[in-house]
Amino acid sequence: MKWDFIQPESGDILRVSFGNFYHYGIYVSDEEVIQFGLSPALNVGLKEADIKVLSSDIDTFLNGGFLEVAVLDKKEEKSRLSVEETVRRARARKGEGGYHLLYNNCEHFVNSCVFNKASCSATDDVRNKILSIPVLVIYTAQIPTSAKLGELVPKERNEEVKSCKNEEVRREKYYVWKLLEYALERTFGKKLKKLDIYKSNSGKWECEGYEFSLSHSHGVVAVAVSRRKVGVDIELKKELRVNIADKILSDKEAEEFNGVAQNERNDWLIKKWTQKESAFKLNGKAVSSIKDIPTDSVKTFEVSVGGNNYYLSVCSEWADNAKIIENLDLTLV
Secondary structure (H helix, E strand, O other), rough: EEEOOOOOOOOEEEEEEOEEEEEEEEEEEOEEEEOOOOOOHHHHOOOOHHHEEEEEEEHHHHHOEEEEEEEOOOHHHHHHHOOOOOOOOOHHOOOOOOHHHHHHHHHHHHHHHHOOOOOOOOOHHHHHHHOOOOOOEEEEEEEEOOOOOOOOOOOHOOOOOOOOOOOHHHHHHHHHHHHHHHHHHHHHHOOOHHHOEEOOOOOOOOOOOOEEEEEEEEEEEEEEEEEEEEEEEEEEOOOOOOOOHHHHHHHHHHHHHHOOHHHHHHHHHHHHHHHHHHHHHHOOHHHHHHOOOOOOOEEEEEEEEEEEEEEEEEEOOOOOOEEEEEEEEEOOO
């Protein structure tokens, strides 16, 4: 199959380029191009469940792009369905859902209408491109103080939370997990109860196919989700113990700390502490080596939650792409 900038005829496969991706459709006329969803730019904000097979005019299909028409080779011409059957099948599927970017997309649709075989030449390429897109989102929320605690999944996490004798700690662990549920569904469209989430031998909670990190401090919770390993830590801007610098700073960091103005040292230490904690969560190093934990891949933000100010640090190779969603209402999640 080749592609050419020619006038299409009924039953032809069309495509239009949008950056690294193509959008495909079946041409019937300039007023009727049948496709599985509109172009990516017009689908912004739609969930996969909302994308349907539909028809539009040629201008809407192109959305400012350049039209390419499939030119079939002899073998493909011989194996394709008739023009009439192609158009009939495409029209019959209008309103159909079940879209999946990798396994049931617009290219699968056109090939099933033309060749009676749902295939996508770029599935592996598309998958690799999607997985390479930097996705790192951090959610923060204030912990409700009076709402009744419900049940959590999986069962082991639910039992872990219920076993906490300290009411404050129990609420922190409960609501950081509720925030994780929300974060996974909002970012990746995945319900936590349908994912393979488990506690590793090291005692860390992990999820097959996705990375996350949890933190809580003085009435707030924070969750970072990504496709790459990530560590997150949030700390209230408060007065610290005087001797904490001796416990967490390397010789080089201690030298830098000595150059900090006296009235800025407390905030500098809080920030450094969150950086160390986030890097520790990503690297999994022993607590005893906290002085030696590097913070090169850490980015720190100042956030306000519930009227208080916090330092929020995230450690990840995608730290520069981090997006923060603040002050979610956990009573509505």
